[in-house]
Amino acid sequence: GVADGKFTRALVDWMQESAAYNEVAGVSWEDINLVDLDQIQIDVWERAIAGFFLSKTKAALVDAAGQRGFLLYPVNTAADVVNEPQVVQRGFLQKIPGDASALSYPGALWRSTATATRPNRPPPTLGQDNIAIYCGELGLTRSELSILAAEGAI
Numbered sequence: 001g002v003a004d005g006k007f008t009r010a011l012v013d014w015m016q017e018s019a020a021y022n023e024v025a026g027v028s029w030e031d032i033n034l035v036d037l038d039q040i041q042i043d044v045w046e047r048a049i050a051g052f053f054l055s056k057t058k059a060a061l062v063d064a065a066g067q068r069g070f071l072l073y074p075v076n077t078a079a080d081v082v083n084e085p086q087v088v089q090r091g092f093l094q095k096i097p098g099d100a101s102a103l104s105y106p107g108a109l110w111r112s113t114a115t116a117t118r119p120n121r122p123p124p125t126l127g128q129d130n131i132a133i134y135c136g137e138l139g140l141t142r143s144e145l146s147i148l149a150a151e152g153a154i
Contacts, residue, residue, distance in 0.1 A: 005030030010070040015052050023048040096122055130154060 008029040015021040023044050034042075053061060058074050065072035076084070082093060082104075090111060093104035099122050108117030134140045134154070148154045 004071070005032060007070045008032075010068045011049070014064060014068055014070075015048070018052070018055075021048050021052055096120065127154070 012024045015024060061072055062074055081087060087093060092107050094107045096105055134145050135142060
C-alpha cells in the first residue's frame, strides 16, 4: 500500500534489472491492499522474491537495501553482531581489566566524555551467587540449599 509500496517498488526495481522476475513486474505496489489479495497471488510473489533473495548473499542484500531504500532485516549470527561495523567502531564489546578470560563483554549503551562507561567486572559464574540469593535473600538454610543442589533442582 501507500505506506510500504515505495519500499517494495525499490526492491522490485532491483529485481527487474536481472529481467528474470516477471511475476512482480507491472504491479502498482503503492496501490496494493494486502487484505484484498488472495493467497495464490501472495504465494506467486513470495516465490519470486524468495528466488531472488536466494541468488544473493546476505551482505549483498543488506548493502542493496541501504543503497536502494527498501526495508530488510537480516537474521544475524553472533559472529555477525560481533563484527558489525558500528559495534566494532564504537568499541561496544570490551575486555574487563584484570579478567584473564578471552571473553568480551557488552559495554555501556551510551558513550560519554564525562564519565567512563565500561564493564567493571565479569558476570557471575554459574552458581556463584547461590548462597547470597537462596540463603541470604530467600531465607533457605545451607542444608536446604545442599539438598536442592543434590536433587538437581539448583
